[in-house]
Amino acid sequence: MSDVTMKVWRGDASGGQFEEYTLPRVEGEVVLDVIHRIQATQAGDLACRWNCKAGKCGSCSAEINGKPALMCMSRMVDFPEDEPITVTPLRAFPIIRDLVSDVSFNYEMARKVPAFLPPPVPEGGFRMQQIDVERGQEFRKCIECFMCQDVCHVIRDHEENKPKYAGPRFFIRYAELEMHPLDTNDRREYVRDEMGLGMCNITKCCTEVCPEHIKITDNAIIPLKERVVDADFDPVAWLGRKILRRTKRTPAEAAVQPPL
Amino acid sequence: MSEREHHDYDVIIVGAGGAGLRAAIEARQRGLKVAIICKSLLGKAHTVMAEGGAAAAMGNVYEEDNWKVHFRDTMRGGKMLNNWRMAELHAKESPDRIYELESWGALFDRTKDGKILQRDFGGHRYARLAHVGDRTGLELIRTLQQKAVSMDIDVYMECKVTRLVKDVDGAIAGLVAYWRPTGEFVTFGAKAVVMATGGVGKSWKFTSNSWESTGDGHALALWAGAELIDMECIQFHPTGMVWPLSVRGILVTEGVRGDGGVLRNSEGKRFMFEYVADMFRAETAESEDEADRWYDDHTAGRRPPELLPRDEVARSINSEVKAGRGSPHGGVFLDIASRRSAEFIRRRLPSMYHQFMELAGVDITREPMEVGPTCHYIMGGVKVDPDTAATSVPGLFAAGEVAGGMHGSNRLGGNSLSDLLVFGRRAGMGASDYAEATGTKVMEEAKVTEYIKDALEPFSRDEGENPYDIQHELQEMMQANVGIIRTQSELETAIDKLGEFKERVKNLSVKGGRAYNPGWNLATDLPSMLTVSTCTAMGALLRKESRGGQTREDFPAADPELGKVNFTSSLVSGDSFAGEINIAPQPLSVMPDELKALLEEVK
Numbered sequence: 001m002s003d004v005t006m007k008v009w010r011g012d013a014s015g016g017q018f019e020e021y022t023l024p025r026v027e028g029e030v031v032l033d034v035i036h037r038i039q040a041t042q043a044g045d046l047a048c049r050w051n052c053k054a055g056k057c058g059s060c061s062a063e064i065n066g067k068p069a070l071m072c073m074s075r076m077v078d079f080p081e082d083e084p085i086t087v088t089p090l091r092a093f094p095i096i097r098d099l100v101s102d103v104s105f106n107y108e109m110a111r112k113v114p115a116f117l118p119p120p121v122p123e124g125g126f127r128m129q130q131i132d133v134e135r136g137q138e139f140r141k142c143i144e145c146f147m148c149q150d151v152c153h154v155i156r157d158h159e160e161n162k163p164k165y166a167g168p169r170f171f172i173r174y175a176e177l178e179m180h181p182l183d184t185n186d187r188r189e190y191v192r193d194e195m196g197l198g199m200c201n202i203t204k205c206c207t208e209v210c211p212e213h214i215k216i217t218d219n220a221i222i223p224l225k226e227r228v229v230d231a232d233f234d235p236v237a238w239l240g241r242k243i244l245r246r247t248k249r250t251p252a253e254a255a256v257q258p259p260l
Numbered sequence: 261m262s263e264r265e266h267h268d269y270d271v272i273i274v275g276a277g278g279a280g281l282r283a284a285i286e287a288r289q290r291g292l293k294v295a296i297i298c299k300s301l302l303g304k305a306h307t308v309m310a311e312g313g314a315a316a317a318m319g320n321v322y323e324e325d326n327w328k329v330h331f332r333d334t335m336r337g338g339k340m341l342n343n344w345r346m347a348e349l350h351a352k353e354s355p356d357r358i359y360e361l362e363s364w365g366a367l368f369d370r371t372k373d374g375k376i377l378q379r380d381f382g383g384h385r386y387a388r389l390a391h392v393g394d395r396t397g398l399e400l401i402r403t404l405q406q407k408a409v410s411m412d413i414d415v416y417m418e419c420k421v422t423r424l425v426k427d428v429d430g431a432i433a434g435l436v437a438y439w440r441p442t443g444e445f446v447t448f449g450a451k452a453v454v455m456a457t458g459g460v461g462k463s464w465k466f467t468s469n470s471w472e473s474t475g476d477g478h479a480l481a482l483w484a485g486a487e488l489i490d491m492e493c494i495q496f497h498p499t500g501m502v503w504p505l506s507v508r509g510i511l512v513t514e515g516v517r518g519d520g521g522v523l524r525n526s527e528g529k530r531f532m533f534e535y536v537a538d539m540f541r542a543e544t545a546e547s548e549d550e551a552d553r554w555y556d557d558h559t560a561g562r563r564p565p566e567l568l569p570r571d572e573v574a575r576s577i578n579s580e581v582k583a584g585r586g587s588p589h590g591g592v593f594l595d596i597a598s599r600r601s602a603e604f605i606r607r608r609l610p611s612m613y614h615q616f617m618e619l620a621g622v623d624i625t626r627e628p629m630e631v632g633p634t635c636h637y638i639m640g641g642v643k644v645d646p647d648t649a650a651t652s653v654p655g656l657f658a659a660g661e662v663a664g665g666m667h668g669s670n671r672l673g674g675n676s677l678s679d680l681l682v683f684g685r686r687a688g689m690g691a692s693d694y695a696e697a698t699g700t701k702v703m704e705e706a707k708v709t710e711y712i713k714d715a716l717e718p719f720s721r722d723e724g725e726n727p728y729d730i731q732h733e734l735q736e737m738m739q740a741n742v743g744i745i746r747t748q749s750e751l752e753t754a755i756d757k758l759g760e761f762k763e764r765v766k767n768l769s770v771k772g773g774r775a776y777n778p779g780w781n782l783a784t785d786l787p788s789m790l791t792v793s794t795c796t797a798m799g800a801l802l803r804k805e806s807r808g809g810q811t812r813e814d815f816p817a818a819d820p821e822l823g824k825v826n827f828t829s830s831l832v833s834g835d836s837f838a839g840e841i842n843i844a845p846q847p848l849s850v851m852p853d854e855l856k857a858l859l860e861e862v863k
């Protein structure tokens with residue numbers, strides 16, 4: 001079999017450059033396998049993040065030929081054989097080294113999510129219908145690869161937005177909680193005022209890169225935007241909530257973490 | 261020398277998988293100052309790869325189910341080598357732990373009347389696994405992670421613990437770690453430390469485990485003076501992917517078989533009917549018709565043999581391949597395509613569909629999968645008190661895969677996720693009780709200095725061994741000599757080779773700087789890998805019988821006398837991988853009569 005050439009970005013916060021590595025092609029490999037062979041034979045200190053190598057943990061996100069992808073799920077046969085493959089770190093986050101970027105922004109946003117708060121457990125335990133849990137289950141498939149955050153132009157092109165913009169990964173978390181059959185917190189005002197939901201202009205870039213094929217825009221962000229609007233302006237929805245007795249805690253209460 | 265970063269806590273948890281997170285939540289609920297330290301980012305621990313479900317006798321699908329049946333199934337699956345008290349606590353407490361997850365936001369699949377749905381799995385008499393499609397581990401870790409984050413537990417991510425440090429009286433006082441992003445060292449003072457570091461699978465070539473599973477917790481505990489038991493008992497999951505080679509070992513959930521998938525050889529035959537051991541004959545179907553009736557109604561037929569415990573199925577697949585009836589790439593066929601509708605398969609097994617489609621180009625709704633055994637789980641581990649998870653070292657606790665005893669010589673699928681919850685919580689309680697009752701401990705500074713120097717040594721050599729070469733050779737060697745079927749001569753070869761690796765690891769050399777240097781990170785994992793591999797090989801040599809996750813070609817039967825002992829590893833010299841390991845038999849604790857009676861009566 002022929003050789004394969006990889007152009008890998010090497011460097012740190014102070015700068016860097018592409019290094020070219022050529023190695024024999026091996027049948028059935030994914031990009032992460034080739035990166036591992038470079039580590040083992042040519043560059044022992046080449047930094048990359050990975051864990052499960054089965055598309056389940058979302059650690060090995062990178063930009064391959066400029067497009068965000070999980071390295072463990074990117075098969076070498078899907079790239080043209082006669083061209084080098086370029087691998088760079090996620091661009092929306094600060095660089096740590098080589099292919100590893102500092103994704104701590106996402107963990108800060110996770111800490112800001114007002115926690116799940118169920119009602120007291122009724123006699124005989126909670127009952128929920130499959131159809132009602134399925135909506136949240138779609139969003140809970142998220143493996144936190146953060147590629148949706150990487151391609152979201154609100155984050156990618158505007159560093160200044162970060163402190164007040166949760167990004168698609170966390171919009172699906174807010175949507176999940178909003179649609180959770182048991183949750184009693186109302187986060188609608190919070191997600192609008194503090195988490196920048198309005199800045200998303202639904203270009204669907206996030207949906208396109210999601211390795212779990214979650215319909216981020218259609219099933220999470222748009223319904224969430226609608227619910228936020230309803231909360232303020234729709235008297236019918238208000239009345240409906242009264243009749244169905246969906247009593248959620250006020251935004252002010254919701255923004256406060258529950259006691260231990 | 262610049263000022264070293266240092267933090268003090270009441271309780272520190274090493275590892276952020278299911279057990280570690282559950283322990284941290286428990287200790288934090290007690291109002292203690294708690295931190296979690298993990299090698300990777302939060303939420304990436306190996307727990308995310310668990311697929312099938314968490315076993316708990318909630319009786320939502322079969323009312324007949326209860327803790328007594330679950331206890332019996334667990335003990336029989338473990339070939340009676342289990343710590344009976346752990347199996348008892350696990351069977352009794354698992355349902356509460358699952359309901360607790362629900363109250364923290366987990367969204368399990370539901371029954372028609374809105375309860376938590378439970379699925380069938382190997383070795384479990386009733387449908388017992390609470391699940392979310394085939395991504396239950398992800399649901400579990402995300403729920404615990406979100407709960408922990410909401411409680412203000414400090415999490416030190418990408419921070420590798422290299423050593424435990426004791427005080428002058430021999431109690432745990434803290435630990436030494438380094439930040440992977442910078443390579444800078446950091447020390448933590450702690451009154452109590454909970455090891456929740458997971459397994460050891462990365463020492464084998466074909467494994468379902470991620471890079472993190474290097475046995476750090478086992479090794480650190482042993483070096484600190486704790487004992488390990490049953491290290492020879494390694495579970496080879498019967499169904500890992502076998503092709504393409506680069507994904508060989510990746511798990512194919514047992515849920516495929518629970519939902520109707522069957523194993524066939526190259527002749528198209530359902531060969532598992534030929535391999536039913538006497539112990540399971542009374543409850544296993546004799547014909548395909550009978551087995552097929554069982555899926556819809558467990559009273560209309562007995563269980564299909566594809567759902568025997570994992571050790572039985574893995575050995576059978578191995579035998580078929582050896583007899584020349586394997587699939588083109590050296591496995592057997594797992595067929596659900598001809599038995600269930602495409603819609604059913606995609607709904608019940610979404611990530612399996614996804615995984616085969618994207619990695620192997622195989623559509624599992626149309627074609628069978630090629631599968632074979634893969635190194636999956638270590639039943640053995642740190643010896644702990646069943647009720648408190650305390651080790652023999654004051655202040656040191658262990659829970660989850662790193663702890664031994666719960667699963668005996670073979671773990672039933674689904675019992676691991678519930679194990680994490682039950683004993684994670686108990687470790688959190690045990691560590692909190694201990695921390696509340698003890699004063700602040702002071703680490704021996706000389707040891708701290710020594711441990712940091714040890715970890716940095718590979719940078720001091722211009723010429724030396726490449727850590728990647730040693731890892732690669734170790735994996736090849738363990739796969740060849742300490743695999744699913746073992747024999748005296750190969751185990752002796754393994755022990756000799758491990759001795760050679762030990763010398764070579766003393767001469768490691770790494771290039772580059774300390775910041776996010778995977779070569780150096782690997783160099784700091786190798787000592788743990790060698791220690792646990794040595795315990796496994798030595799235990800396998802001493803246990804001259806076949807039982808669960810220990811199969812000896814030269815001793816194919818179980819020996820009733822050996823069924824009464826754990827082989828216990830301890831360090832007899834030094835305090836590192838360079839020390840000498842001794843393994844000796846230790847009698848199991850005696851099961852009370854009322855539990856013994858359960859094993860007989862519930863048929």
